Amino acid sequence: MAVSLVNRFEQDNIIVEQIDNLLNWARAGSPWYFQFGLACCAIEMMAAAAPRYDLERFGAMPRSSPRQADVMIVAGTVTLKMATRVKRLYEQMANPKYVISMGSCANSGGPYWQYGYHVLKGVDLVVPVDVYVPGCPPRPEALMQGLLELQKKIKEDTPLRRVS
Amino acid sequence: MELAAIQTRVGAVHPDALVPTDEGAAYLSMTPEHWADVAQLLRSDEELRFNVLMCLTGYDRGPGEPLGVAYNLHSMDKLHKLEVRIEVPRDGGKIPSVAQIWRTAEWHEREAYDLFGITFVGHPDLRRILLPEDWEGYPLRKDYKEPDYYRGIPVPKDKRGWE
Amino acid sequence: MTTKAEVVKNFGVVQTEEMVLNMGPQHPSTHGVLRLKIRTDGEIVSSIEPHIGYLHRCFEKHCENLSYEQVIPFTDRCDYLASMANNHIYSMAVEKMLGIEVSEKVEYIRVIMTELQRIASHLLAVGTFGLDVGGITPFTYCFRDRERVLDLFEYTCGARLLYNYIWVGGLSHDLPLNFRQYAQEFIDYFEPKINEYNRILTYNKIFIERTGDVGVLPAEVAISYGCSGPVLRGSGVKWDLRRDEPYSIYDRFDFEVITGDGQMGSLGDCWDRYFVRVREMGESVKILRQALAGLPEKGDVQENIPKKIRPPKGEIYFRGESPRGDLGFYIISDGKAKPYRVKMRSPAFSNLSVINEIGAGWMISDIVTILGSLDIVLGEIDR
Numbered sequence: 001m002a003v004s005l006v007n008r009f010e011q012d013n014i015i016v017e018q019i020d021n022l023l024n025w026a027r028a029g030s031p032w033y034f035q036f037g038l039a040c041c042a043i044e045m046m047a048a049a050a051p052r053y054d055l056e057r058f059g060a061m062p063r064s065s066p067r068q069a070d071v072m073i074v075a076g077t078v079t080l081k082m083a084t085r086v087k088r089l090y091e092q093m094a095n096p097k098y099v100i101s102m103g104s105c106a107n108s109g110g111p112y113w114q115y116g117y118h119v120l121k122g123v124d125l126v127v128p129v130d131v132y133v134p135g136c137p138p139r140p141e142a143l144m145q146g147l148l149e150l151q152k153k154i155k156e157d158t159p160l161r162r163v164s
Numbered sequence: 165m166e167l168a169a170i171q172t173r174v175g176a177v178h179p180d181a182l183v184p185t186d187e188g189a190a191y192l193s194m195t196p197e198h199w200a201d202v203a204q205l206l207r208s209d210e211e212l213r214f215n216v217l218m219c220l221t222g223y224d225r226g227p228g229e230p231l232g233v234a235y236n237l238h239s240m241d242k243l244h245k246l247e248v249r250i251e252v253p254r255d256g257g258k259i260p261s262v263a264q265i266w267r268t269a270e271w272h273e274r275e276a277y278d279l280f281g282i283t284f285v286g287h288p289d290l291r292r293i294l295l296p297e298d299w300e301g302y303p304l305r306k307d308y309k310e311p312d313y314y315r316g317i318p319v320p321k322d323k324r325g326w327e
Numbered sequence: 328m329t330t331k332a333e334v335v336k337n338f339g340v341v342q343t344e345e346m347v348l349n350m351g352p353q354h355p356s357t358h359g360v361l362r363l364k365i366r367t368d369g370e371i372v373s374s375i376e377p378h379i380g381y382l383h384r385c386f387e388k389h390c391e392n393l394s395y396e397q398v399i400p401f402t403d404r405c406d407y408l409a410s411m412a413n414n415h416i417y418s419m420a421v422e423k424m425l426g427i428e429v430s431e432k433v434e435y436i437r438v439i440m441t442e443l444q445r446i447a448s449h450l451l452a453v454g455t456f457g458l459d460v461g462g463i464t465p466f467t468y469c470f471r472d473r474e475r476v477l478d479l480f481e482y483t484c485g486a487r488l489l490y491n492y493i494w495v496g497g498l499s500h501d502l503p504l505n506f507r508q509y510a511q512e513f514i515d516y517f518e519p520k521i522n523e524y525n526r527i528l529t530y531n532k533i534f535i536e537r538t539g540d541v542g543v544l545p546a547e548v549a550i551s552y553g554c555s556g557p558v559l560r561g562s563g564v565k566w567d568l569r570r571d572e573p574y575s576i577y578d579r580f581d582f583e584v585i586t587g588d589g590q591m592g593s594l595g596d597c598w599d600r601y602f603v604r605v606r607e608m609g610e611s612v613k614i615l616r617q618a619l620a621g622l623p624e625k626g627d628v629q630e631n632i633p634k635k636i637r638p639p640k641g642e643i644y645f646r647g648e649s650p651r652g653d654l655g656f657y658i659i660s661d662g663k664a665k666p667y668r669v670k671m672r673s674p675a676f677s678n679l680s681v682i683n684e685i686g687a688g689w690m691i692s693d694i695v696t697i698l699g700s701l702d703i704v705l706g707e708i709d710r
Binding site for chain 3: 035036037038039040042043044046047050051052064066076077079081082085089111112114115116117118119136137139
Binding site for chain 3: 234247296
C-alpha cells in the first residue's frame with residue numbers, strides 16, 4: 001500500500017516494494033484531469049478547482065488537452081451531437097485513462113431522461129465510466145470524494161501485469 | 165402607438181396584408197405574401213420605427229393544422245410594441261425572411277426552421293442550427309416521434325430493471 | 328508606437344493560404360461546448376462561423392410536457408449562472424397570465440436574490456475573462472467572493488447553483504434566520520473588493536493592451552443583432568429593462584444604468600463591455616442596500632401560490648433583465664395545465680450571433696478575448 005511505502009522511506013532510506021505499488025502510488029498522487037465542461041456541472045467543477053475547495057491538494061490539475069490528461073471528468077449533459085465528440089476525445093487520451101461521470105445528466109440523462117430527444121441517456125453508452133458522482137449538480141465535495149474513490153481504484157490496479 | 169392605430173397605418177399602405185383576427189386579439193395577423201414589404205414598413209416608417217425584433221417564435225397548431233411564426237417587435241425610440249403572426253400550411257409553407265431587416269432574425273429563423281421545418285425564403289444561410297445536420301424530422305411539431313437510434317446510439321431511455 | 332489595429336491591417340496586406348480552423352467544441356476558452364469554424368489568413372481571422380447546439384437539451388419540448396410549476400427547475404438549468412433571474416422572469420410571465428399579484432415581501436426577496444445572482448454571475452464573467460486573456464489571479468479572487476454569494480443562497484434554499492427558489496406566486500422558502508444581517512455583512516465585505524479587481528485587472532497595462540480597441544461593436548450593429556445587457560450597454564446605449572420597462576419593484580430603487588465610454592480605446596470595445604460588468608456589480612450593491620433596508624419583516628411568502636395553475640387562453644411575451652441581457656419568455660396557453668408552447672428568448676443567443684461581425688479581421692488570440700467579453704452561457708444559447 002502507498003501509505004506504508006512512504007512510511008518505510010522515512011525510516012531507513014531503502015524501500016523494498018512491489019513495483020506495481022510504486023507506480024500506483026505515483027499515479028494516484030497526480031490524477032491530472034481533462035478540463036471538459038459541458039454544462040452546469042462544469043461550474044461546480046470550476047468551483048472545485050477554485051480557492052475554497054482547491055482540488056490541486058489531491059494532485060489533480062486541469063489540463064486542456066486530452067493528450068496530457070489521465071482522467072476525463074464528464075461534467076454535464078452529453079447530447080447526441082456531442083456524444084461522438086466525447087468518444088473521440090476519450091480515444092485521444094493516453095492509456096491508462098479513467099472517466100469520472102459527474103452529475104445526473106452524465107450518469108443517466110438526469111432530468112432530461114424522458115422528453116430529451118437530443119440527450120444521451122448516460123455517458124456510459126459511449127465511454128466506459130469508472131466513478132459515478134451523483135447530484136444535480138454535485139457539490140464540489142462530492143466531486144472530491146469521487147476523485148478519492150478513483151485514487152483508491154488506481155491503487156488497486158496492476159499496471160505491469162495488465163493484459164493490454 | 166396602440167395596436168388599432170398600427171393596424172390602420174399598415175392597412176393604409178398594404179391593404180391585402182392583414183388577415184382578420186379574433187375579437188380581443190393582441191396581435192396582428194398577416195399573410196406571408198406581403199410580409200417582406202410590411203416588415204420594411206414597420207422598420208422604417210417614421211411613426212412606427214420598430215427597430216428591435218425581440219423574439220421570433222415558431223409554433224404548431226397541431227397535427228393537420230397550419231404552422232405559425234410570431235414576431236415580437238419593439239421600438240426603442242417610440243417605446244411601443246407589436247406582435248405579428250403569420251400562419252402557413254404545414255407542408256411546403258413559405259415565409260419571406262426578414263434577416264436583412266432585423267439581423268436578430270437570422271439565427272431565430274434558422275431555429276424555427278430547425279425545430280418546426282418552416283422555410284424562410286431569402287434567408288442567407290438556412291441550415292439546421294441546434295440539431296445535427298443529419299437529424300430527421302422537426303422535434304417541436306406536435307406529431308413528432310423521437311427516433312430509436314441516432315448514429316447507432318440508442319435515444320430513448322433503457323428502462324429495463326426499473327419495474 | 329504602432330497600434331494593434333495598424334499591425335493587423337499591415338499584416339493583412341501579405342496574402343497567405345487560407346486555413347480553416349476548428350475551435351471547439353472542446354476548447355478551454357469557448358466557455359462550454361461552442362464550436363467556432365474560423366477561416367484564417369495566416370493569423371488573421373477572415374470569417375467566423377459559430378456552430379451551436381452541442382448542449383441542446385430540448386427545454387422547449389420539456390415545457391410542453393410538464394405543468395407550469397414543473398418548468399421552473401428547467402429554467403434553472405438553461406442559464407445556469409443566473410438561475411434566480413430565470414426563475415424570476417419565468418414566474419413573473421406566468422403570474423402576468425394568471426393575473427396574480429405577489430406580496431411586498433416576496434417582491435423584495437426576489438429583487439435581493441436576483442441582484443445577488445447578478446453579482447455572482449458577473450464575478451464569474453470577470454474572472455473567466457481574466458483567465459481568457461492570461462491572468463489566473465483574478466479568477467481566484469472572483470471565485471473567492473462568488474463562494475460567499477453562493478453561501479447566502481445555500482443558506483436560503485439549500486442549493487449552491489440551481490435553486491428552484493422563486494415559484495409562481497411566491498417563494499419556496501422564507502428567508503432564514505438573520506439573513507438580512509449576513510447579506511449586509513457580505514455587501515460590506517464585497518464593496519471594497521471591486522477596487523481590488525480594478526487594481527489587479529481593470530487598469531492593468533497588459534490587460535488594457537489586450538482588450539482596449541479590440542472587437543469594437545458599434546451601437547447600430549448591436550441593436551440590429553438584438554444584443555442586450557452589458558454587450559449593448561458597452562456600446563454606449565443606455566438601455567436597461569430594470570429602468571426602461573420597470574418590472575417587479577425596480578422602479579423604487581435608485582441606481583445608475585452603466586454604459587461604456589470608450590476610455591481605453593474606442594466605444595464598444597472589449598474593455599468597455601468588461602468594465603460595464605464590473606461597475607454593474609457596484610450598482611447591484613446599491614440596489615441591495617436599499618432593498619435590504621426596505622425588506623418587510625413579516626409576511627407569508629407562500630400565501631399567493633395558486634393551487635392550480637391554469638392560465639386562460641392567450642399568449643404573453645414578458646422580458647426582464649438577466650445578467651446577460653433581455654431574457655424573454657413567450658408563452659402560449661390553451662387553458663390546460665401544461666403550456667402549449669414556451670419559447671425562451673435568450674440574451675446570449677443574440678449576443679453570440681454578432682461574433683462574425685466584430686471578430687473578423689482580428690487575430691485568433693483576439694477571438695478568445697472577444698468571446699470572453701460577450702460572456703456567453705451555452706446552456707441558454709442551445710436550451
